[in-house]
Amino acid sequence: MSRDLSINVHHVTRVEGHGNIVVDVKNGVLKKAELDIVEPPRFFEAMLKGRNFHEVAIITSRICGICCLGHQMTSLRATENALGLEISEQTEILRKILIHGATFQSNVLHALFLATPDFLNVGSVFPLVNTHKDVVLAALRLKRLANDIGDVISGRAIHPISIVPGGFTKLPSESEIKELREKLANEGMKDALFAIDVLASLADQIPQFERETEYISLYNDKEYAFYDGLICSSDVGLVPVEEYEDVTNEFVVPHSTSKHTRFNRSSYMVGAMARFNNSHKLLKPKAQEVAKKLGLIAPCHNPYMITVAQMVEVVHCIEDAIDLMDILLERGIKDEKPNQNPTRFGRGIASTEVPRGILFHDYTYNRKGQIEKANCVIPTGQNLANIDDDMKKLVPEILDEPKEEITKKLEMLVRAYDPCISCSVHMLDVTFEE
Amino acid sequence: MSQEKKNGKLKVAFFDFTSCEGCQLNKLNFENELLDLLKYVDIVEFREAMDDKAEEYDIAFVEGSISTPSCVQRIYDIRRRSKILVALGQCAVSGGINAMRNEQPLEKVQEEVYGEHKYLFPSMPALPVSAVVKVDYEVRGCPMSAPEYLHVFKSLVLGRKPETKDYAVCVECKLKENECVLEKGMFCLGPITRAGCDAICPSNGQYCTGCRGLVSNVNKNGAVEMLKQHGFSVEEALKRMKMFNTNDLEKEICWGKE
Numbered sequence: 001m002s003r004d005l006s007i008n009v010h011h012v013t014r015v016e017g018h019g020n021i022v023v024d025v026k027n028g029v030l031k032k033a034e035l036d037i038v039e040p041p042r043f044f045e046a047m048l049k050g051r052n053f054h055e056v057a058i059i060t061s062r063i064c065g066i067c068c069l070g071h072q073m074t075s076l077r078a079t080e081n082a083l084g085l086e087i088s089e090q091t092e093i094l095r096k097i098l099i100h101g102a103t104f105q106s107n108v109l110h111a112l113f114l115a116t117p118d119f120l121n122v123g124s125v126f127p128l129v130n131t132h133k134d135v136v137l138a139a140l141r142l143k144r145l146a147n148d149i150g151d152v153i154s155g156r157a158i159h160p161i162s163i164v165p166g167g168f169t170k171l172p173s174e175s176e177i178k179e180l181r182e183k184l185a186n187e188g189m190k191d192a193l194f195a196i197d198v199l200a201s202l203a204d205q206i207p208q209f210e211r212e213t214e215y216i217s218l219y220n221d222k223e224y225a226f227y228d229g230l231i232c233s234s235d236v237g238l239v240p241v242e243e244y245e246d247v248t249n250e251f252v253v254p255h256s257t258s259k260h261t262r263f264n265r266s267s268y269m270v271g272a273m274a275r276f277n278n279s280h281k282l283l284k285p286k287a288q289e290v291a292k293k294l295g296l297i298a299p300c301h302n303p304y305m306i307t308v309a310q311m312v313e314v315v316h317c318i319e320d321a322i323d324l325m326d327i328l329l330e331r332g333i334k335d336e337k338p339n340q341n342p343t344r345f346g347r348g349i350a351s352t353e354v355p356r357g358i359l360f361h362d363y364t365y366n367r368k369g370q371i372e373k374a375n376c377v378i379p380t381g382q383n384l385a386n387i388d389d390d391m392k393k394l395v396p397e398i399l400d401e402p403k404e405e406i407t408k409k410l411e412m413l414v415r416a417y418d419p420c421i422s423c424s425v426h427m428l429d430v431t432f433e434e
Numbered sequence: 435m436s437q438e439k440k441n442g443k444l445k446v447a448f449f450d451f452t453s454c455e456g457c458q459l460n461k462l463n464f465e466n467e468l469l470d471l472l473k474y475v476d477i478v479e480f481r482e483a484m485d486d487k488a489e490e491y492d493i494a495f496v497e498g499s500i501s502t503p504s505c506v507q508r509i510y511d512i513r514r515r516s517k518i519l520v521a522l523g524q525c526a527v528s529g530g531i532n533a534m535r536n537e538q539p540l541e542k543v544q545e546e547v548y549g550e551h552k553y554l555f556p557s558m559p560a561l562p563v564s565a566v567v568k569v570d571y572e573v574r575g576c577p578m579s580a581p582e583y584l585h586v587f588k589s590l591v592l593g594r595k596p597e598t599k600d601y602a603v604c605v606e607c608k609l610k611e612n613e614c615v616l617e618k619g620m621f622c623l624g625p626i627t628r629a630g631c632d633a634i635c636p637s638n639g640q641y642c643t644g645c646r647g648l649v650s651n652v653n654k655n656g657a658v659e660m661l662k663q664h665g666f667s668v669e670e671a672l673k674r675m676k677m678f679n680t681n682d683l684e685k686e687i688c689w690g691k692e
Binding site: 042046047064065126129140155156158168169257 | 452453454455457458459460469472477480530531532534535538543555576577634635637638639640643673674677
């Protein structure tokens with residue numbers, strides 16, 4: 001088929017930040033298929049220079065309002081690694097609960113508010129208030145519950161307050177944790193399973209498209225890794241976090257203010273699907289059941305199924321948060337002050353799984369405890385090359401469909417990755433020379 | 435969603451510029467109020483949540499700083515089509531945390547970031563929306579204060595002028611009966627920062643970072659002197675004040691001071 005086709009979606013909707021889809025086909029031959037990132041650059045690493053160690057997470061949180069907890073967490077751990085600050089077991093448990101809350105809040109927002117309208121052929125979640133009120137209300141309650149976790153444990157869900165290097169400036173009470181636990185176990189789980197039933201009924205709306213790629217996530221043999229672990233590549237296995245630059249290999253492309261990355265192939269995938277493919281055996285029992293019900297089987301090579309993997313993770317996060325809260329309640333919450341006495345100064349690297357994938361923060365501190373050099377490698381940046389590669393395979397496969405249908409499938413593809421474009425252009429790595 | 439004004443409903447739109455989009459997200463976090471609000475307004479444009487676009491708006495909420503030439507064009511266009519324009523969150527109100535980079539020469543920052551590609555992506559100092567077009571009302575904070583946003587939203591829907599607070603965070607902190615952060619030996623910007631956050635940071639064991647901008651009659655020298663008395667150097671105090679207030683403290687920096 002010798003068709004000419006030109007698609008230019010200026011500012012893709014229902015994604016975080018500003019990106020354009022550009023496709024160009026001449027005489028049936030694909031000339032160009034790419035996601036242009038046009039978000040203004042933010043220059044965060046430049047802003048961090050000279051900042052004291054306890055200010056750093058306050059600033060990095062502002063890289064992204066959706067991923068603020070993930071940035072703070074990774075930032076705090078990089079700072080703690082650099083300064084030799086030990087944290088208590090209690091701090092670690094509370095942080096893991098916070099990550100679960102932030103993950104299921106973000107996954108619910110994406111899967112039910114941003115992606116589901118496509119499966120029901122509407123332009124936003126708002127018309128669904130009339131046609132699918134039950135599921136909209138369930139999603140709102142789930143989001144509220146996730147935000148409650150952030151509010152209670154970290155002072156505020158967006159740009160958390162009380163999580164600092166070495167611990168917490170204010171601890172939640174046992175009765176607050178107990179209340180959250182009951183809400184999670186009852187209405188939280190009920191709403192999640194209800195939303196999943198609705199998603200299961202829409203499964204035939206998920207486009208069929210396969211492209212096997214390299215899947216990269218954190219891996220930890222004790223649990224489905226979010227907080228800590230080694231870098232795991234589906235191509236070559238485990239790599240220490242300290243060697244992250246060998247994995248990410250960032251490079252500049254002219255169509256994106258965010259850098260691209262590659263490891264063993266021209267691109268790799270991070271996020272819920274990469275985590276699921278690498279760590280699915282470590283999912284909690286109910287999450288495993290839900291995966292089966294939704295037809296998600298590892299390894300899955302359909303990027304449109306990322307939304308499904310996110311909902312499986314919602315169930316896992318609720319289950320694991322309940323288990324962690326039980327541990328906490330059994331031990332009792334001890335009144336601890338944050339440990340902010342550095343034992344050394346130098347470089348610290350940390351990696352956390354945030355909703356959109358593996359995140360790296362890398363800091364070097366001088367002897368005054370101030371940042372000399374900073375680098376952050378963001379999940380969405382790591383997915384950009386993979387999205388371009390998906391589009392290059394997808395467009396020729398669906399070229400005989402109407403332009404509107406092709407455009408919709410491309411938008412759905414970009415949306416499936418749940419890109420967080422503010423994050424990805426937080427800035428590129430900078431070295432400071434004095 | 436219809437672009438016609440239905441049942442006298444106001445047409446409301448949301449726009450984002452250079453920011454973390456946390457204030458927009460905060461809006462979606464009114465799980466309890468979101469559906470009630472929709473009874474009174476039509477949301478006609480909100481790229482982060484929906485596909486629709488509209489020609490005119492009764493109220494435009496604008497988040498983020500103006501930091502590229504294309505941002506300037508977009509905000510002109512939005513202003514032209516809006517009856518009321520509200521700056522949402524500190525990036526839009528004052529440049530916020532984005533303005534920290536205004537302290538360094540732009541050319542240098544761009545070169546450090548993009549190297550030889552420094553002219554590939556045009557950039558400029560991070561400006562508040564009010565540096566480019568008229569702003570009618572503002573909702574301060576990083577992130578914006580949710581109750582304040584609801585107050586402004588409700589007032590405008592009712593056709594009233596929203597009241598704003600112009601006294602220090604200290605007032606709210608005292609009402610919360612918090613122990614004074616400075617007396618605890620910590621740094622704090624509460625005495626010069628505009629209230630409206632209910633002193634949320636001191637109430638959670640943190641110090642005030644000044645994220646809501648300065649009170650209008652700020653005694654800068656007095657503040658620096660007070661911090662000095664509590665053991666913080668002028669250099670340190672100014673550096674901390676600049677985290678969210680670079681543009682306020684050095685107005686002249688706005689259009690690219692060396």
